[in-house]
Amino acid sequence: MDVVKTAVAGSMESNDAMVTVEPGAGVSVTVESVVMAQFGRAIESSVLSVLSDMGVSDCLVTIRDRGALDCTIRARVEAAVLRGSRSTS
């Protein structure tokens, strides 16, 4: 699956995460989190796992986490990728 445009999913509400995906060469993940020290690596790992499952190999992901659980983070990444992979026509 190719990310062809910038797309956003989620929110900055508590327990949520705002995920932005953009077209790019290779995969790059930037994490901002209120629990960065404890869960930063786990969040990045979850993002990479979703991208792998969806067959995304070129994408820039920025995730601004507000204490979301893993299932929420994965949902927001998947939704953002699906939105970014759609054609604008």
Place this chain on the structure above:
Amino acid sequence: MKRRSLLFVPGNNPGMVVNSQVFGSDGVIFDLEDAVAQDQKDCARILVRNCLMSLGTRRGERIVRINSLDTPFWREDLRDMVVAGADTIMLPKVQSVQDLVSLDQALSSEETDAKSPLSVMALIETPEGVENAKSIAGGPRVSGVLLGAEDLTAALGVQRTKAGSEISYARGRLVMAAKSSGVDCIDTPFTDVDDMEGLKTDSDLARSLGFDGKAVISPRHVEVVNRSFTPSDREIEWARLVVDALEAGERLGKGVVSVGGKMVDAPVAARARKILALIGGD
């Protein structure tokens, strides 16, 4: 399955979705319909699917209100909720049994590997739906019907009141339809979040009419509604006396027994057993 209280939670609110099972309701209705903006339907569907799949401990029934059949969203909703292992699909704006036939066909095509078929709760919230309640309650997979009074009164062009006289016909019709088909009948939510006395009055009224439970839109309403739909100590004591008398009568070969000077016939026995079943004592 107890359905005293069924708590609506907005499907795109992670805080509510992931915490929904801690509020003590007998079931949770994950809402993909009215509580979700049109441009967030995809996000809500994926979020609810993921959370259902990852919430390990099952506390209560997991119902998903999908989008109605006249939208482009319902098929994808259905597909994901079958995968996620929801217990029950709530279909909004059910007008006739044909809507349930369409849903049943779609579910059957998605459930190829499902361990057990999903049940359906029909949300009746239009005048046509109320008039067709009997056939709807007997429709495929239907395990319960829910009255949606807000949409119904809007369609009728009447004011929604706390007394509820404007929905008395619909309430009665749904109870008769549900009971004659052997399915649960769930009352419409009480929408004033802060009026706990009004909530109790409304819940007690619904139970007295024959409803099995009530939908709620606030976690704060769960306790009051559960209490209204839980048999009182007096009812439980009476039910135990009746069942004990029946069992003693069977042992002694008596055809007829009485409790407190009143004969226990089949409807009385059934009522007593239902009360004990509600508290898990029979």
